[in-house]
Amino acid sequence: MNAIEASELVIGLVxxxxxxxxxxxxxxxxxxxxxxxxxGVALPPSYRQLIEEFGTWDVAGEEFLGVYRTPAMGQKLLGSVAETLDACSQYGMPSDFVVVMFDGMGGLVVLDSSQVDEEGEYPVLVWNPGIVDRQSMERLGNDFGHFALSLCQRAVARWRESS
Structure with a gap:
């Protein structure tokens, strides 16, 4: 299964x-x-597919930033765009990262556009302010589609088991 197929499964799961x-x-x-x-970067195909479908979404408590606008904020691009630009300007996050989630512990789940694979996908990493060595960053997945699918499947299973 490739990253796009994994994103299609996320769409079905949601x-x-x-x-x-x-x-x-x-x-x-x-x-x-x-x-x-x-x-300043193209979004990888698996993330782009989910944004095209949902804009932004959450499932079983897992929130994905996506890209969206609201009437109250007008033309301002919210979600990944706003959070990425804020993290770059306020915390010195490298500009080739795209924020896709918060990790719940002060870190940002990012896509590293400096490491493009043959399908145009980027690895999923956790960036914390002050970290400059990419090799020391936690790697959560090789692409967004598989990362999101695994996270969503676990979250739904936990939610259903606890209900």
Missing amino acids: RENGDIANHADGCDIITMTAAERAL
């Missing part, structure tokens, strides 16, 4: 678990293009 999942209305090509321009 839709099948609507009682414990939320999502926005998706992200159109104009917004996606603006997001990539603001970030």
